[in-house]
Amino acid sequence: MNSSAPPQPCGRSWSVSEESLKRYVRFASESCIQELLSASDAGRFGNAGNGWKILSLEKDVEISKRGSGSLNAFRSRRILRSVPSQQFVAVANAIDAAKQWDSDLVEARYIKDIEENLSIVRLRFGEHSKPLFRNREFTVYERRETMEDGTLVVAVASLPKEIAAGLQPKKSNSIRGLLLQSGWVVEKLDDDSCMVTYVVQMDPAGWLPKCFVNRLNTKLVMIIDNLRKLAQASPVPLSRT
Template sequence: MSTSSATTTATSRSWSVSEDSLRRYVSYASESCIQELLSASDSSRAEGGDGWKVLAFENGVEISKRCSGSPHVFRGRWLLRSVSPQQFITVATAIDAAKQWDPDLVEAKYIKDLNDNLSIIRLRFGDASKPLFKNREFIVYERRETMDDGTLVVAVASLPKELAAGLQPKKNNSIRGLLLQSGWVVEKLEDDSCMVTYVVQIQS
């Protein structure tokens, strides 16, 4: 990031950045997030060759864990019948994704809309949350994109901590977590149903 577009404050370790620079950064960063999500949802690699180990199958949802890399990468997949991707994605936002990752979401609010499909959001979890989310807050971007084949993607990941601090200063008693490339993929099937994949990657 150029010195003309960002200034670093040594005391607070935060960056003040223009909205245009923020938009460019998030647009660039979210491209790799989208590709990561599409790779994780690739059904053609599902016969044990996609690098995921199935942990459980509950209420129609297949829960998997990535076999290599970070130990905290999980995937859920399920089939929604008689529901189109457009119907599902209307309510499938970063906030709804966070509720899937941990139902004990305490607070979720939009900080800034950068354009029609790009937003900055704050997510906060409380005492009752799972260990990786407990008493943590996340400042994330949300990008919603429709692929050429009609597949819908909601890409979610944390902003760099200095950038997040410039947008939303951290309170003294909070722990700011780091959510890596995560989100939703919704694939259209023949009978107006859809296959939903969600991925969560979190740094402990």
């Protein structure tokens, strides 16, 4: 081996140890969980809105927005009557949500389990997808946590691009987007009903007018209604695919 060989240039990926990856996703997902719980609670029962502004009420889904920058966060919430929380929980995950975003999802799989309730997921959309997702992929963590009162929180957000590249090299024609924060809060109510809150903030990467991105983001939060139908048709928890 030639000890005088010049150092290799730094690449755009980080090879992280299993323990370092675990520490990162634990910390990031805990922060995301707290953000989701805060978003779910804001504006209800006299609580402060914390910057959330109600935009509309469609199909019994309340649509809200927070932020004044180019990439806003959007929230939807709805009471699902006669849909037990555990039934909705079966479809409250990154893969089933992605299928509601775009029917041209070409790859959706769990690539690594970090812990029992913490996994890494890859989502890839094809060339026929909607503009927000066309030829884009997302490498995200998914963490499922049950609070002391029985509320379930599912936190989903992208890994940093450098870490994602080390785990899963992107396809040659794909753009790696960023799911800045997203996820579910499912609260059990009486009479086999539940309150469902979904939050999403996304940077699709690549050039898209920001107003166009925000307009499509508002459509994403309507997936509660689609997943409600899926939950009602799937009483048995779905297995990972």
